Amino acid sequence: MIPDWLAQDSSSVPLPAPSNWGRSGFVEKTIDNAAHFLKDTMVNETVARRNGLLQAIDPRVKLITVLAIIVSVSIMRSPIIIWGIYGFTLLLAVASSISLMFFIKRVWLFIPLFSAFIVIPALFNVVTPGDPVWTAFHLAHSYDFGPYHIPDTITVTRQGVLTAVTFIGRVSASVSLAVLLTLTTLWNDLLQALRVLKVPRIFILILGMTYRYIILLVHTVYDIHVARKSRTLHYGPTGSEQRWVASRMGYLLKKTYMISQDVHNAMLSRGFSGDVRTLTPSRIQGYDYAWCIFVLFICVFSIVLDRTLVPW
């Protein structure tokens, strides 16, 4: 019944020279990225389930209070106070059983990306005129482009450094608060908490389902690529590999569409008619009120101090 070649001992197939084994390329990268995403999801959930200061606070209260601190930071002008708030976020991370190194790495991974490009020009007298602290280079003469003036000596100014430090501090504190919020709250609880901001229920349900099925589809992507890897002796030319990727993307899109139809049927089957009803969230506890008062105090105190250090 089975053909002759299937009955042969495959150990007779020679091992190719290492130079012919080919590049791992996108298959490995996709597997790594998918595994990294799934690992990140698990790490986040593990942190959110730990016993800690922020984990114990109701997600709605946490969302509102974190937003309040972010707004406060955005109207502060003293770098000392802003960096003080950043220091406060580090304390909150420790109190919430988050490793300081892990937290700092996660925050600072994004900050340079978003703020460095914006802040570098602000250091120089071209953008922020003021007292020079370091001369970068000299031009032959100064230039004027309409309202813009470029002096013949390009320097880093004290005011520029202050602007940059304030800006980076503001971004660091805000990103740290956002990271604290997402790390100490289960994603689904965070979505439910959006109800306090009057986000419609159906929108929250769709966001929750999107998150749920993105994870499922990432698992599928991982499985597809691992299956491909397990049957690949060496990778082909870039063109054929790109065609394979395109075909898998098409397959995934089709699968997503089929899943959406099936999920819709499953929802209809359990009485869904387009108007979502959900359980009323649990009541806010005394602990949450205490946290609200504490955050209010921090915000008011730091804004007053900020105004004292840098008057209007």
Add this chain to the structure above:
Amino acid sequence: MKKPIFDLSAVSYRYHTAIPAIEGISISIQPGESLAILGANGSGKSTLLHLLDGLIFPNSGTITAFGKILTEDKLETEDFRHFFRSRVGFVFQNPDIQLFCSKVYDEIAFGPLQLGLPEREVVKRVDDVLDMLGISSLKDRTPNQLSGGEKKRVAIASVLSLNPMVLLMDEPTSSLDMRTRHWLIVLISELTKAGKTIITTTHDISLVKQISSRVIVLGEDHRVLADGTPHEIISDHELLHRANIIHEHETDTFGYTRKPEDLPNEKKIIGFPHSSANKNE
């Protein structure tokens, strides 16, 4: 005789109006019946359940549910939708399709909430079902954190919280480990004793005797091949063979058909590792 819950008359369904899935099926299902729909892959079992749940509608023929003809327009009306959805629950084959909420607790509460039950009643039902199925420890988990067996339990819980009169189960034991499979068989027996109508699709004949009092066999031509008691169906080897539910080599696994040594020699090519016929080769 009681009024049937479902009455199908010459029902046919074709996917994209071309690919046949169900052809001219006429059956009646009585309240309290435990019915197994047996058939090979692609015979139309799942399609039949989708038709019974009013998720798709026949191209021809009629389905009467609870004395009313089941149509798309009828299910659009609030009153009938509420009436029908609170009485018929569907456990899908793939629990990942069914578990679309963020948390297990919300998943089980979803159905009763959509049917407008008071919140206190919903919470009581969810807690009771979690307790009954022994999954209280999973209530705060997300579906992604559940094993296959746990997902199946939660999917069943999400339907039981509706307290349906009719439970449609699509291949309920597929890809379950032996312990979860046994747990499910016991649960189905208890639900049957409690008076629920259980309609299960399967291609696993070992399951049929355990969970049903009536069996309908769908053939590969998408028509009803037979309708009888589990004993009648299982003992008809020719029928099971024709429906592609058993293979002529697949004999002594369940003890229902011929033994390997009874097979003609040309059919012993692969055989069974444990069979005497195979050992002698």
